[in-house]
Each structure stands twice: as C-alpha cells, then as structure tokens.
Amino acid sequence: MDSQIIISGGGPIGNYLASNLTGCSVQIMEEHSEIGKPVQCTGLVHPRVIELANAEESVLNAIKGFRLFFPDGRMVEVKTDETKAVVIDRCRFDNICCGGAKKAGATINTDSKILNFKRENNELIVNHLTNGKKSEIKTNLLIGADGYKSHVGNCAGLGCAKEIVRGIQADLEITMPDQNIVEVYVGKEVAPGFFAWILPCGEFTRVGVGISKGNGIPSKYLDRLIEKRGFGEINRSQIYSGVIPIGYPKSTYADNIMIVGDAAAQTKPLSGGGLYTGLQCAKYAAETALDAIDSNNYSAAFLSAYEDKWRSEIGKELDRGMIVRKIFTGMSDKKLDEAGKLLDKPEAKEILATGDIDYPSRLARPMLKAVPSLMKLAPGALKTLLLGR
Ligand SMILES: Cc1cc2nc3c(=O)[nH]c(=O)nc-3n(C[C@H](O)[C@H](O)[C@H](O)COP(=O)(O)OP(=O)(O)OC[C@H]3O[C@@H](n4cnc5c(N)ncnc54)[C@H](O)[C@@H]3O)c2cc1C
Incomplete structure (x- = not known):
C-alpha cells in the first residue's frame, strides 16, 4: 500500500479533512500549482468557521447586518450589535487549512491531477498525472474533495448535484x-x-x-x-x-470511496455557502476513515456511517433549505415585492435580526408566527416546511 488515504483536491475541505487524519499515511493531490488559487469564493462565513479551522489570521472584516433590496426598490435593513459573519481572505484561509494538514502528517502534492482509478482486491489503483508524468498509486481509501465537478464522485457513479x-x-x-x-x-x-x-x-x-x-x-x-x-x-x-x-447527490460513498464538500454538493441551498457545511462533513469523513483503518474495512456498507453522520448533523437543514430555495426561485418579482412589504415590518425585522447564516431555516417557524400573512405566498411548500421534522 502506497498510502492509506488519498484525497483528491487540495481545497479547504480536502486540507481540513487531512488535518483530522493524524496517525495514518495521507496524500493530497491538487491539480493546481498553488494551494488557495484561483480563488472562487466571496468568503462570507459565520465566526464558527474561523474557530473550526483555527483561521483568525484570514479575517478581513466583520458583518453585523444587511440591507435587502427588492425588485421594486424597497430596502429592508436589519442592523445588530453582534458579529453575524466575517469576511475572509480565502487564499489565506485555504493555506491555513493546508498548514493543518501538513502538521497532521499529510503529504501535499501540487500539479497533481487524479485521472482515474480501478478497484482490485479490496484496494484502489489510482492513476494520476503529477508534474507532467503519469503514475499510479495504491490506496485503501480515495476521498473526493475535488469540487463541484467531482471526478471521483462521477467515476464512482455517485450522481451529481441537483x-x-x-x-x-x-x-x-x-x-x-x-x-x-x-x-x-x-x-x-x-x-x-x-x-x-x-x-x-x-x-x-x-x-x-x-x-x-x-x-x-x-x-x-x-x-x-x-x-x-x-x-x-x-x-x-x-x-x-x-x-x-446545490442539492446533494444520491450517495456520498461507495466501496473504498467517499466524497465531501462541493464534490458532494454539501452547500447551503439558499446562500450557496459551502465552507461551514463542508468542514462539518469533513470531520465525519475523517472519523469514518479512521474507523475504517482500525477495522480494516473499506466496504460501502462500512463507509455508509459517514453519510449517516453528516445527514444527522446537517441533512435536515439542507433539505429545508431546498424547500425554501424552491419557493424563492418560483416567485415572480411581483411576489418578491409582496414578500418585501411583509418583511419590512418591525416584528419581521426583529426575527431576521436573530438569524444565523448557517441555519437560515430556523427562522421559518418564528417568522410565520410573527407574520402569518407570509404563508399565502407559498401555502403548500410552507406548510411542508412547518410540518417537517
Ligand atoms: C462565487 C462563489 C462565491 C462563494 N461564496 C461563498 C461564501 O461566501 N461562503 C461560503 O461558505 N462558501 C462560498 N462559496 C462556496 C465555497 O467556495 C465552496 O463551498 C468551497 O470552496 C468548497 O471547498 P472544496 O474544498 O469542497 O472544493 P473546492 O474549493 O472547489 O476545491 C476542490 C479542489 O480540487 C481540485 N481538483 C478538482 N479535480 C481534481 C483532480 N481530478 N485532481 C486533483 N485535484 C482536483 C480543484 O482544483 C480544487 O482546488 C462560494 C462559491 C462561489 C463559486
């Protein structure tokens, strides 16, 4: 065995995952020549993301409120005294995550692209192109943290984002x-x-x-x-x-395989934010990977524990987010303006001020209680949301 675990993708999630894999042999393969580049992110996250990744140095600014503009020009402003989110330097953030991976013992290979893989005798032979040279490496476990196109997920037949x-x-x-x-x-x-x-x-x-x-x-x-x-x-x-x-695929694991982060579309359907959810899921992928090594069991049945764990942590929020996204995308500008009028009320703004960017669906119940007329905008879907688990 060349490496117990191979991670395809040296983005924030692949690196954070590796930082949770102390004690085993881990290689990250990243197709770009530098970690953190190119940046493809706004970098707005809840402060809990900074805590998780130990990334205080990446913070640029603090956000305490918002102005929401509707098609008719109405502006709903909500200001608080609390830091609701921070803006990060994403390149710096990714490099901090990479520092964690190195500290945990992972080898980082840049200019290294995973091409394909095949399963033989309960292990994988992974073909890669590193520094322009084709080569192969054997592993027990290949984890795709390779972004929205996830080559690993596609090759393993796991399905794609909705x-x-x-x-x-x-x-x-x-x-x-x-x-x-x-x-x-x-x-x-x-x-x-x-x-x-x-x-x-x-x-x-x-x-x-x-x-x-x-x-x-x-x-x-x-x-x-x-x-x-x-x-x-x-x-x-x-x-x-x-x-x-947006919208996670039908499965996030197979024999000797897991996918995580954008590769598994573990993003928040309303905002598209994927750092918090991806880091959470990476923690569970790491736990399952370590258990698999301990038990010497890399079967799909064993790795399904990963999906059970991440779904029980954030699955409900992602499902509820999909319902709200469906309501939102189905609304005409006229309906959005009606919503704006209803949200531009002190009782609605009071609820909005309590919002958490990682758990937006938690606002649904109190908001509909405070402003019941919002219900008429999408009665069926909002009822499903209220009756949901
Ligand atoms: C415009 C925009 C704004 C966003 N704003 C926010 C925001 O404000 N807050 C937030 O939380 N999230 C935001 N996101 C989402 C966030 O950027 C992603 O959720 C996050 O980058 C996911 O990290 P990842 O490591 O899973 O994937 P990625 O960051 O996509 O990293 C995957 C890595 O895998 C590499 N790779 C791919 N294929 C291979 C291969 N075959 N071999 C080797 N390497 C490979 C890629 O080069 C890449 O470096 C935004 C996204 C976009 C597009």
Whole structure:
C-alpha cells in the first residue's frame, strides 16, 4: 500500500479533512500549482468557521447586518450589535487549512491531477498525472474533495448535484462607508434564481452575482449591478468566477470511496455557502476513515456511517433549505415585492435580526408566527416546511 488515504483536491475541505487524519499515511493531490488559487469564493462565513479551522489570521472584516433590496426598490435593513459573519481572505484561509494538514502528517502534492482509478482486491489503483508524468498509486481509501465537478464522485457513479449556480464577482477599489453591512439584491433583472451582493472588505468592496442555469452570462448581470450602484468608473482589482453545486447527490460513498464538500454538493441551498457545511462533513469523513483503518474495512456498507453522520448533523437543514430555495426561485418579482412589504415590518425585522447564516431555516417557524400573512405566498411548500421534522 502506497498510502492509506488519498484525497483528491487540495481545497479547504480536502486540507481540513487531512488535518483530522493524524496517525495514518495521507496524500493530497491538487491539480493546481498553488494551494488557495484561483480563488472562487466571496468568503462570507459565520465566526464558527474561523474557530473550526483555527483561521483568525484570514479575517478581513466583520458583518453585523444587511440591507435587502427588492425588485421594486424597497430596502429592508436589519442592523445588530453582534458579529453575524466575517469576511475572509480565502487564499489565506485555504493555506491555513493546508498548514493543518501538513502538521497532521499529510503529504501535499501540487500539479497533481487524479485521472482515474480501478478497484482490485479490496484496494484502489489510482492513476494520476503529477508534474507532467503519469503514475499510479495504491490506496485503501480515495476521498473526493475535488469540487463541484467531482471526478471521483462521477467515476464512482455517485450522481451529481441537483442544480448549479454560476457566480461572478469583482473586487472594486472603493471603501464602503458602512463597513458592517452587506447589501443583498433579489429579482429576475438582478440575479435570476439566486441573488447579488455588495460586501465591504475594508479598503475594497466585493460585488458579486449568482444566477441559476439558463439565464445567460453572469458577467452581464455583474456589469449591470456595478453600473446601477454607481460604481461603473471604479477600478476592478480582481475578478473571480465559479460554480456553486446545490442539492446533494444520491450517495456520498461507495466501496473504498467517499466524497465531501462541493464534490458532494454539501452547500447551503439558499446562500450557496459551502465552507461551514463542508468542514462539518469533513470531520465525519475523517472519523469514518479512521474507523475504517482500525477495522480494516473499506466496504460501502462500512463507509455508509459517514453519510449517516453528516445527514444527522446537517441533512435536515439542507433539505429545508431546498424547500425554501424552491419557493424563492418560483416567485415572480411581483411576489418578491409582496414578500418585501411583509418583511419590512418591525416584528419581521426583529426575527431576521436573530438569524444565523448557517441555519437560515430556523427562522421559518418564528417568522410565520410573527407574520402569518407570509404563508399565502407559498401555502403548500410552507406548510411542508412547518410540518417537517
Ligand atoms: C462565487 C462563489 C462565491 C462563494 N461564496 C461563498 C461564501 O461566501 N461562503 C461560503 O461558505 N462558501 C462560498 N462559496 C462556496 C465555497 O467556495 C465552496 O463551498 C468551497 O470552496 C468548497 O471547498 P472544496 O474544498 O469542497 O472544493 P473546492 O474549493 O472547489 O476545491 C476542490 C479542489 O480540487 C481540485 N481538483 C478538482 N479535480 C481534481 C483532480 N481530478 N485532481 C486533483 N485535484 C482536483 C480543484 O482544483 C480544487 O482546488 C462560494 C462559491 C462561489 C463559486
């Protein structure tokens, strides 16, 4: 055996996973030449993510509230005294996770792409292209932390995300006057099937848009938002784009295989955030991997413990998020405006102020209690949400 565990993908989740695998031989294969690049993320996370990854050094700014803009121009503002989220430098964050992986003993191979694998005698022979040379390596367990396209998940027949959202963002050389407030825009003209954001990051401002499939080119929406917000003349220091997978696949394990993070579409369906959920799932993947090594059992039946664990931790939230996402994407701009009117009430804002970006569905019950007329916007789906586990 060349390595007990191979992790395909040196993103934050692959590295964090490896940092939880002390005591066994682990190799990370990352196709890019540098960890943390290219950045494909806004970097807005709950402070608990920083704690999990021990990544205080990556924090750029703190967010304490939001302004939510509806298609008719209505703005619902919610301000709190609490740090609801922080903005991180994603490249720095990934490198901190990678430091954890190295400390735990993992070998990090960059310029190293997993090509394919085959199963023989209860182990895997993994073909990879490293520094331009094709080679093979034997392992007991291959974990795909290889992002939304997950080659590992596809080759293992695990299925793919239910949908994808395309995102694009630009860092503008402008400082927002209110550094603790994120602006969010919804509506078909601004960001069909998702939302747009303006995030203060100290000396620069991150403006981004996500759109669901079939709605044209994301950059068109970004340019329009930048223009509309009066930032057309401001220099764009960086532009990033990426894809957010939404809706986890039918399975996240097979014989000698697990998938985790974006590879398993373990993202929050409403916001597309995948760092918190991915890190949580990586912890369970690591626990299951260590148990598999102890028991010398890498069968699908044994590895199913991983899926049981992550589902019991965040499965309910992801399922509820999918219901709310379905309601949201089914709403016309007129309906969104109706929702805006109802949310622009003190009793609704009071509930919104208690929100947690990692558990947005927890707001559903108290919100519908405080503003029962919201129910008429999607009676069937909201009833399912209220009656759900
Ligand atoms: C526009 C945008 C904004 C976002 N904003 C936020 C946010 O504010 N907050 C938040 O929590 N999340 C956000 N996300 C989601 C977040 O970026 C992802 O959930 C996170 O990056 C998932 O990490 P990962 O390690 O699973 O996958 P990735 O970060 O995609 O890493 C996978 C790695 O695997 C490598 N790889 C792929 N195939 C192979 C192969 N065959 N061999 C070797 N290496 C391979 C890739 O090169 C990559 O480095 C955003 C995403 C986008 C696109």
